[in-house]
Amino acid sequence: MSIDLAAASHPVSTSGERIRIMVVDDSAIIRGIISRWIEAETDMVVAASCRTGLDAVNQIERINPDAVILDIEMPDMDGITALPLLLAKKRDLVVIMASTLTLRNAEISLKALSLGAADYIPKPESNHLGGADTFRHELVQKIRHLTARLVRRRVPSPPLAPSAAPSALAAHAAAPFAPAKFSLRPFHKTRPQALLIGSSTGGPQALTALAAGLAPVVDRVPVLITQHMPPAFTTILAQHIGRASSRPAQEGVEGQIVKPGNIYIAPGGLHMRVGRQGGNVAIALDDGPQINFCRPAVDPLFMSAIDVWRGDLLAVILTGMGSDGMRGGKDIVAAGGNVIAQDEATSVVWGMPGAAAQAGICSAVLPLNQIGQKIQKILSGDFS
Incomplete structure (x- = not known):
């Protein structure tokens, strides 16, 4: 041995x-x-x-x-x-x-x-x-x-004063970890022309689960995803998302025209942005410096989408470390778009969605299994 x-x-x-x-x-x-x-x-x-x-x-x-x-x-x-x-x-x-x-x-x-x-x-x-x-x-x-x-869970709570009543002592010992506090903003009532998703740690599982309910959404608008991942891994992730959604899913390609009915994943090791190419929207890739310690990073995708679709955007920030997506999400909201974040309980790490929630840019913070339904409602014009 x-x-x-x-x-x-x-x-x-x-x-x-x-x-x-x-x-x-x-x-x-x-x-x-x-x-x-x-x-x-x-x-x-x-x-x-x-x-x-x-x-x-x-x-x-x-x-x-x-x-x-x-x-x-x-x-x-x-x-x-x-x-x-x-x-x-x-x-x-x-x-x-x-x-x-x-x-x-x-x-x-x-x-x-x-x-x-x-x-x-x-x-x-x-x-x-x-x-x-x-x-x-x-x-x-x-x-x-x-x-x-x-x-x-294993760090002991500080002791109460000797005068504490038994009931208070019991409540203190059993007190759960308090979730972070945040406030929600009203939805901008504009139908999105594109769905943008950012994720990191725990993201492959979350994306695959979410993709299963996204088929109707993909038929209406293009879906662009940045998952913090190295090369080769994003190739396999695209295959998994394609199978789960029953819709075409692929790594983005330089100059590729973005169309509804398709899911585009940022390739590992490259930032993915979108821009105008004549009358079309096309993907642009680059291997520039890391942003938020990542390449691909979520913020470049979010920010570039504003130049193309203005505020007609819905951004979803899923589980992940750090705060990538928060800055881009803030700009999307300022342009008239909306941001949804995954909640703490269903996130593997509540870093990225937590940063967005605590920045006050989210109109909804939801468990993973409710996000797909909410996206569908918004695409149908229901912002309740």
């Missing part, structure tokens, strides 16, 4: 405040690099590193980590086989799939999301660590955000 346990100074109990991570990868180089990055964070600790999925499954109950970084391709037991076994032993385990940038691994990673993985991350090759800084930043941020609810 190839497993390196954490130092004895880090107890197996999860009563501490640090996030406990298990690193599972058959490359000793990758395990070492990821472990060093994690140990450099003051709120994280490597509980164990394993060479195979089988090692991880055999050790998961004893190590009791909060999160697992799980490689896809490993000997003895690969990541996709280990995933359901790990989740069966620890239901609230946060699993982040790590894979190289290939179409096959992109397909496996998206399948893993449907099996209960929280997210995925494309890892640098062990013999070519270009882009390692970006990978490190993304990995650390995903661990921190995806385990936030676990950490909140």
Whole structure:
């Protein structure tokens, strides 16, 4: 068995405040690099590193980590086989799939999301660590955000004063995490000429679920989506959304004419915008600097759409880290359009939709399963 346990100074109990991570990868180089990055964070600790999925499954109950970084391709037991076994032993385990940038691994990673993985991350090759800084930043941020609810649950509440009544003590102990407060603005009563969607962490699952109810919408207006994703992954995502919606879905292509009846996804690694091309609307792609630490980013799509359709827009901001889409959403509202955000309870990470809600630009903040119906109502002219 190839497993390196954490130092004895880090107890197996999860009563501490640090996030406990298990690193599972058959490359000793990758395990070492990821472990060093994690140990450099003051709120994280490597509980164990394993060479195979089988090692991880055999050790998961004893190590009791909060999160697992799980490689896809490993000997003895690969990541996709280990995933359901790990989740069966620890239901609230946060699993982040790590894979190289290939179409096959992109397909496996998206399948893993449907099996209960929280997210995925494309890892640098062990013999070519270009882009390692970006990978490190993304990995650390995903661990921190995806385990936030676990950490909140186990951090003890501060004690009440001795004079507190028993009933108050009980209420204090049972008090749930308070959702963020925000205010909604009235809908602008203009029918959209295009539907724009932005998403990040948790987005592939949310987009696939939403797409199933979007078929009538797609027939009326073009749907343009920016999901924070690397190359290859967006190719597979487009296929999944196409199957779920039963409508043509594809990565956007430079100069492509935008038409109702179609879904366009920003290609991984490229910003996607829209612009006028004669009497038509066409897609424009570029590999310029990251915006909001992302490429593709949501804001370029949102802002460019205003130049084309003015305020006749409906923007939807789904689950994701950060605040991408908030600035563009603010401009859409100022132009006379509307913004809907996914609610906190159904978001994997309430960063992007939360930023939009707390900025006061949303006319609705809804559970994922209600967003599709609301979009259909708005496209029919019903703003109630």
